Amino acid sequence: MLRRNLAILASVAALSLGTGVATAKTPQDQLVIAMAMSSIRGLDPQEINQFEAAEVVANLYDRLIALPPDRITEPQPSLAESWTVSEDGKTFTFKIRQGVTFHSGNPLTARDAEWSLHRLVKLGLAPSTDLRQWGFSAKNVDQLIRATDDYTLVVETPGVWNANLILYSLGSFSTSIVDRKLLMEREKNGDWGREYLQSADAGSGPYSLETWRANQLMSADAFENYWQGKPAMRRVFISNMPESSAQRLQIDAGDIDVATRLSSTDLGGLERDGKVTVQKTPGIGFYYLALNQKDEILSNPKVREAFRYLIDYDGLAATVMKYYGNKQQTIIPAGLPGSNTENPYKLDIDKAKQLLAEAGYPDGFSKVYYATPVTPEFEVAQSLQANAAKAGIRLDLQGGDHIGKFRNREFQLFSARSGDRLPDPHAVLQSYATNSNNSDEAKLTGLNAWRTAWEVPKDIQDMVVTAAHETDQEKRVELYHKINEAYLAASPALVTSFQRTDAKAVRTEVKGYVGHPTWLTRWDTVTKSE
Amino acid sequence: MSISQTTETHAPPSKLLTGGKKLATSFVVILTTLLGLLVITFVVGRMVPADPVIAVIGDQADQATYDRVYKEMGLDRPLYVQFGNYLSDVVQLDFGQSIVTKKPVAEDLARVFPATMELATLATLIGACFGIPLGVIAAVHKGTWIDHTARVVGLLGYSTPIFWLGTIVILVFYAHFGLIPPGGRIYVYDEGLVQARTNSIIIDSILAGQWQVFWSAIHHLITPAIILGYAAMAYLSRMSRSFMLEQLRQEYILTARAKGLGQRPIVWRHAFRNIRVQLLTVVALAYCGLLDGTVLIETVFAWPGLGQYLTSALFVSDMNAVLGSVLLIGIISIAINLLSDIVYRFIDPRTR
Numbered sequence: 001m002l003r004r005n006l007a008i009l010a011s012v013a014a015l016s017l018g019t020g021v022a023t024a025k026t027p028q029d030q031l032v033i034a035m036a037m038s039s040i041r042g043l044d045p046q047e048i049n050q051f052e053a054a055e056v057v058a059n060l061y062d063r064l065i066a067l068p069p070d071r072i073t074e075p076q077p078s079l080a081e082s083w084t085v086s087e088d089g090k091t092f093t094f095k096i097r098q099g100v101t102f103h104s105g106n107p108l109t110a111r112d113a114e115w116s117l118h119r120l121v122k123l124g125l126a127p128s129t130d131l132r133q134w135g136f137s138a139k140n141v142d143q144l145i146r147a148t149d150d151y152t153l154v155v156e157t158p159g160v161w162n163a164n165l166i167l168y169s170l171g172s173f174s175t176s177i178v179d180r181k182l183l184m185e186r187e188k189n190g191d192w193g194r195e196y197l198q199s200a201d202a203g204s205g206p207y208s209l210e211t212w213r214a215n216q217l218m219s220a221d222a223f224e225n226y227w228q229g230k231p232a233m234r235r236v237f238i239s240n241m242p243e244s245s246a247q248r249l250q251i252d253a254g255d256i257d258v259a260t261r262l263s264s265t266d267l268g269g270l271e272r273d274g275k276v277t278v279q280k281t282p283g284i285g286f287y288y289l290a291l292n293q294k295d296e297i298l299s300n301p302k303v304r305e306a307f308r309y310l311i312d313y314d315g316l317a318a319t320v321m322k323y324y325g326n327k328q329q330t331i332i333p334a335g336l337p338g339s340n341t342e343n344p345y346k347l348d349i350d351k352a353k354q355l356l357a358e359a360g361y362p363d364g365f366s367k368v369y370y371a372t373p374v375t376p377e378f379e380v381a382q383s384l385q386a387n388a389a390k391a392g393i394r395l396d397l398q399g400g401d402h403i404g405k406f407r408n409r410e411f412q413l414f415s416a417r418s419g420d421r422l423p424d425p426h427a428v429l430q431s432y433a434t435n436s437n438n439s440d441e442a443k444l445t446g447l448n449a450w451r452t453a454w455e456v457p458k459d460i461q462d463m464v465v466t467a468a469h470e471t472d473q474e475k476r477v478e479l480y481h482k483i484n485e486a487y488l489a490a491s492p493a494l495v496t497s498f499q500r501t502d503a504k505a506v507r508t509e510v511k512g513y514v515g516h517p518t519w520l521t522r523w524d525t526v527t528k529s530e
Numbered sequence: 531m532s533i534s535q536t537t538e539t540h541a542p543p544s545k546l547l548t549g550g551k552k553l554a555t556s557f558v559v560i561l562t563t564l565l566g567l568l569v570i571t572f573v574v575g576r577m578v579p580a581d582p583v584i585a586v587i588g589d590q591a592d593q594a595t596y597d598r599v600y601k602e603m604g605l606d607r608p609l610y611v612q613f614g615n616y617l618s619d620v621v622q623l624d625f626g627q628s629i630v631t632k633k634p635v636a637e638d639l640a641r642v643f644p645a646t647m648e649l650a651t652l653a654t655l656i657g658a659c660f661g662i663p664l665g666v667i668a669a670v671h672k673g674t675w676i677d678h679t680a681r682v683v684g685l686l687g688y689s690t691p692i693f694w695l696g697t698i699v700i701l702v703f704y705a706h707f708g709l710i711p712p713g714g715r716i717y718v719y720d721e722g723l724v725q726a727r728t729n730s731i732i733i734d735s736i737l738a739g740q741w742q743v744f745w746s747a748i749h750h751l752i753t754p755a756i757i758l759g760y761a762a763m764a765y766l767s768r769m770s771r772s773f774m775l776e777q778l779r780q781e782y783i784l785t786a787r788a789k790g791l792g793q794r795p796i797v798w799r800h801a802f803r804n805i806r807v808q809l810l811t812v813v814a815l816a817y818c819g820l821l822d823g824t825v826l827i828e829t830v831f832a833w834p835g836l837g838q839y840l841t842s843a844l845f846v847s848d849m850n851a852v853l854g855s856v857l858l859i860g861i862i863s864i865a866i867n868l869l870s871d872i873v874y875r876f877i878d879p880r881t882r
Contacts, residue, residue, distance in 0.1 A: 032718055038842040041586060042632045049588035124598070126591040198632035211722050213641070214631030215842055216834045219721055237718045241832055242842075245697075249705045250712045403589050404581030407596075420590075431590070446592035 025254040028528055029234040031510070033258040034247045037215050037240040042198035045176035046119050049126040051419065051502070052260075054173045054519035056218060056238065061176030061203035064094055064113060064153070065167050069281075069516045072423040073336065075167040079108065079177055079204070080153070085163050089471050092155040092166060100227045102179040103201060103208040110147035115180040117145045117155075119192050127174030129446070130421070133430075134166060135159055160469055162476060168422045173520060178202045206231045206524035216240050222524075231524035244375075251276055251505055257528075258513055259505040263375050267323045267503055276505040280323055281515030283500040284333050284427055285419035287325055287380060291493045292412050293453040298367070302359035304491040308345045309352040310387040311497050320376040325498030331432055331487040332425045333499050335517075337473070338480020339425075342488070352391040364392025369413040370406070373399030380497070381415050407445045409453055417500055418448065421518045425480045429464045432494050433487060436461070454493035460486050556868075564860050568620075571856045572613050575849045582847040586629050603629075616853065625857070626850035630843065635854035638839065643858065644729040645715060646828070646835035650820035652755040657762025658813050664763070665770025669778060670797055680767060687764025696757055696830035703753070710753045713832035716746040754831040758824065762816045769812045770805070777801040807878045814870035818863045 026032045040053040045061055048054065066078035077083075080094040100108040120128050121141040135158030136144060144156045157166060169175060179202035183193030186200075193202065201209035206228070207220035218238040222231040239256065241247050247259040248266040252275060262270070270276045289307060291298040298304070308329070317327045332339040356364060371381035378399060385395045395413065406414045420427035435449035435456050436442075444450035460483060467479040506513050512525035583600050584591075604612055619626060625635035661684075668680035703710045711717065715731050724731065724738045732751070735744035777783065778801055786796050825837035832838075836855060843851035 027719060030719060038630060038846060041630060049591070124595065126587040126595050128595075129590070129592065195632075213834075214628075214633065214638075215839070217718070217721060219718075237721070239714070239718050239832075240834070241713075243829070243832075246700075246713060246830075246832060249700065253705065253708065253712065255712050401580035403584055407581075407584070407589075416589075418589075443593040445596060446590055 026257050029232070031233045031236045031258070031513070031523060031526055031528075032256045033236065033238045034241040034250065034256045034260060035238050036242040036261045037218075037238065038242065040214070042214075043201060043209070043212065044194055044197035045173055045178065045203075046116070046123050046127060046192075047125045047194065047197075048173070051519050054421075055516075055521045056220075057173045057176055057203075058516070058520035059205050059207045059220065059236070059523050060201040060209055061173075061178065061205045062100075063171055063173075063176050064096075065171035067168065067171040067423060067516075067518060067520065069514045069521075072517050073164070075164065075171060078171075079113070080170075083167075089160045089163060090157050092157075092163070094153040094155070096151045096153060097227065098151055100204055101225055102182065102204045103223060104179055104182045106179055106181045108177065108179075108204050109150040110153040111150065112180045113153045113177050114145055114147040116177045117175060118142065119178065119183075120174055121145075123192060123194065127172070130169045130172045130174045134161055134169070160471065162424075162426075162468060162471055162473075164473075165422065165424055165426060165468065168424055168518075171520075172421050172518065174421075176203065176205075179204070206522070207236060210235070220523075226524070228524065232527045233523055236523045247505075251507060254507065257507045257510045262323075262503065262505055264320050264323050267505060270505050274508070276507055278323060279504045279506060279515045280501045281504070281517055282326065282333065282335055283419050283502055283517055284336075284421065284423060285417060285500040286328070286331075286333070286428070286432075286496040287321075287377070287417050287498040287500065288415065288432075288448070289384070289495040289497070290406065290411075290414045290416075290448065290452045291495070292409065292414075293455070293493050294409060295367075295412055297361065297365050298412065298493075300359045301491040302355045303361065304493060304495070306352040306355035306359070306391065307384075307388075308491075308495055309348040309355070310384060310391060310393075311345070311495070312347040312383050312387060313343065313497060314346065316376075316380060316383055316498070320379040321498055323501070323503035324376045325501055327497070328499040329488065329496060330484045331428065331492075331496060332480055332484050333428060336423065336425050336480075337477040338484055340481070340484055344488070347387060349387065349390045352387075356391060356393070362392075364394065366394040366396065367412040369395040369397045369415075370402035370411050371397060371399060371415045372401065372403075372417075377415065377417055384415070406451050409440065409451060419500060423518055425483075426464070426468045429467075429483065432492075432496075433464050433483065434461050448494055452493045457486065457490055460490065560864055563864065564857065567856055567860045568617070568853060569613070571853055572616070572849070573609075575847065575852055576609060578844075578847055580845075580847040582629065582849065585846040585848070616850075620857070625854040628843065628851040629848045630846060630851065635850050638851065639836070639854055639858055641726075641729050642834060642836050642839040645731075645833060646821060646824055646837060648730055648732060648751060649755055649758065649824055649827070649833060649835060650817060652751060653758035653762055653820050654813065654817045656755060656759025657766050657816060660759075661763035661766030662770045662809060665767035665772075666774050666797065666802065668767065669771045669774035670793070672775065677771075680771070684764040684767045684771075687760045688768070690761075691826075692757060692761055693826040693830060695760075696754065696827055699753060699757060700830065711750050713750075713830070715750050715834060716743060717750075720746045750831075754827050754833060758820055758827055762820060765816055766809075766812060770809060773805040773808050774801060777804050807874050810870050810873060810877065814866050818866050821859070821862055821866075 035052050039050045042048060043056060045057045048057060062079050064078060064080035066076045068076055079097055079100060081097045083092055083094045085092055096110045096113060102108055118141050121131050121136050122138045147153050182202045186193045186196035188195055199212045206223055206226045208223050210221045211217060211219040220236050222234050224230055244261055244263040244266050247262055248270060250256045251259040267278050271278045291304055291307065293299045313327050326334060327343055328334060329343045329345050330340060356362065371378055381397055385397045388395050402414060405411050431448045433449060433456050435447055435454060438453060438455050449456050463479050463483050467476050470476040502515055504515050509529045511527050511529060515521055583596055583603065587595055587599050600606060628635050628638055631638050664680050668677045671677050704712050720743050724734045724740045724743050727734050727737060731747040732744065735747060783796060783801060786800055824835060825841055828835045828837040840852060840855040
């Protein structure tokens with residue numbers, strides 16, 4: 001019996017192994033991207049708020065404005081072929097491109113643009129902050145954002161803001177233009193088609209959704225009638241692959257074209273082999289350490305300063321952060337107006353000890369330290385824990401999802417990584433350097449400065465507000481330089497150590513897949529060489 | 531109390547009544563088990579530090595959005611009310627919606643469970659087809675090199691971590707020799723060729739006459755099934771060996787030998803007949819174990835089954851998905867045990 005079973009099994013195995021092996025490489029006209037898909041919560045552009053979901057939405061939809069990855073701060077025409085800004089800086093008039101159609105076949109007009117922006121503000125979900133922060137609300141949006149004819153959209157801002165801030169917002173995934181007619185047909189109980197859009201698309205982008213199986217697979221087909229021409233890749237797949245090692249093996253074998261979730265070790269190994277290019281895309285955010293200012297010890301400026309000497313910037317930069325961050329101790333992300341390359345701090349245990357002694361804690365102290373247990377955040381936290389111990393600070397490092405406690409100020413030390421979507425210093429400064437009301441009741445839980453209970457020096461807060469309203473770009477850059485210096489000198493309760501970079505491995509034969517700082521990586525620019 | 535009533539109470543119950551009582555008792559036990567399972571999962575789920583609201587809205591959202599979603603998800607109500615509401619929905623077969631897939635959990639389970647079932651069923655078949663004969667042969671040749679070899683093979687399967695074995699197999703047979711696919715249920719480019727009817731790709735591809743997809747599915751299924759099947763084989767061969775050894779010590783075997791019966795009829799017609807019920811129990815147990823224990827192999831082989839669905843739901847506090855999956859596992863375990871109970875009665879008249 002055993003012999004017979006062995007024979008059967010051997011023949012089935014041989015038969016199955018003999019099939020399919022030859023088809024292991026990705027086809028020439030298809031792109032396969034590996035992702036950890038569990039973070040993608042539906043595909044509604046006016047609801048999602050995650051890095052991975054944004055890439056899908058970026059390709060199913062278009063926006064009024066395009067922000068090219070290599071010129072991220074220069075708004076370019078997209079669905080809006082041109083625009084003008086009134087002299088008072090409050091009225092933006094967009095000319096909508098004619099002849100554009102949605103995947104459904106419906107023509108795209110200014111009415112769709114108006115409806116999409118109203119939808120974003122009125123649904124009031126997380127990404128609605130992209131418009132709400134400029135003063136738009138469910139009450140005023142009908143008057144302030146309106147289509148005056150089929151191809152003209154007028155956007156009036158309640159106050160005067162720097163024009164770029166408004167244009168950047170209109171280039172964010174949340175302001176994607178959706179198919180009004182289709183969604184009104186699919187609307188259920190006044191939900192603006194929200195249920196439908198969880199697993200469908202209503203866009204005009206270069207790709208139309210073919211298959212969506214949450215947490216498993218997405219496939220999208222090139223849109224024949226795309227206004228910029230049909231993309232080269234006939235079909236794009238996103239395959240759920242949360243494991244770094246699996247992604248490494250498969251990109252090495254050519255079963256996937258792009259790997260998006262690789263550890264530093266795997267990225268290093270792949271880069272050495274030469275089959276892939278590792279892209280390091282700078283993001284609008286930081287790896288930061290938050291010291292709760294409600295804690296008596298941590299609110300001492302000398303203690304805060306001591307922590308800046310306990311981070312091993314150079315050691316981390318050469319190892320775990322090699323692909324995930326660029327050393328940066330100032331607050332304006334490199335590449336944006338007002339940024340500078342000044343990094344005056346380095347690991348110096350003796351200096352930290354001296355500062356602790358001056359603060360009245362020569363023997364150190366003990367604190368609980370929350371950090372997210374993912375690479376590279378946790379390795380960064382472990383490094384700090386080890387260096388702090390040398391200076392006498394005993395940190396009880398606890399991994400876990402503690403972001404809720406951070407939002408509610410229920411922590412002592414916390415470290416994580418942030419990411420914003422507007423390619424402007426204001427995006428980061430608003431969260432790190434403004435806190436208009438530091439009381440518990442204010443519940444400004446969206447701001448890192450409030451979460452840290454940090455009374456940001458008033459001059460810094462004033463400068464951040466002034467710069468956002470400043471229409472003269474030169475004056476604005478000058479202000480950001482000043483803010484950068486003042487923040488560095490303030491011994492901030494939010495200590496930045498690295499600017500976030502997002503690393504992706506791309507097979508060398510794949511051209512034109514370019515990581516985007518505000519998460520809008522496009523597939524229609526991709527081609528494959530032999 | 532009247533005499534007649536007393537007499538009625540003490541009257542010997544009819545066979546029918548006993549059967550009814552047994553059925554009622556089983557029913558209560560099943561319901562209590564499932565309820566206990568749900569209560570524990572619900573409470574543990576609420577103790578996990580991850581905030582399900584932030585999992586939905588992201589870290590940057592303001593307080594107004596947070597409060598709104600918090601209410602939408604029903605988290606503002608007391609825990610017992612939340613559980614009560616959940617329970618009343620479950621009774622109406624509504625398991626709620628998953629926060630990750632944004633679809634009814636029942637629909638998700640109908641999609642992922644067949645994947646796990648395909649894997650577990652083939653693994654159990656492999657385990658049983660090889661493990662049982664191996665165990666029997668080892669028992670018959672006790673103390674010889676055949677027995678020792680079988681025991682070593684069993685011990686290796688028993689003690690080798692599946693996660694490790696899966697990884698090594700992928701490294702050697704996929705990365706080095708390119709003989710097996712890297713993972714998943716079919717090649718990604720074969721997706722969309724077959725319409726999902728039963729959610730079992732093997733059955734769906736046969737129904738659609740899509741043989742390319744069928745072979746792609748078999749090709750992907752065979753490696754994880756062999757690895758899981760090896761672990762099941764190890765367990766089943768050990769159990770079969772010990773059951774068989776016990777039977778071979780019995781007097782009726784001695785009698786059979788004295789009558790001059792050959793080794794093969796003694797082993798397979800007499801001894802093996804008597805261990806069938808015990809074997810059925812362990813095969814059922816192995817199958818249950820594989821259905822809810824494929825988490826690791828599903829992770830290694832990117833197999834989109836119940837194990838992967840449950841673990842990714844756990845990581846983001848997707849409690850409806852977690853509770854639905856746990857309930858399904860509970861129901862399946864109970865159903866398999868009940869089924870094996872029923873099959874006993876056919877195999878062994880003594881249990882009737």
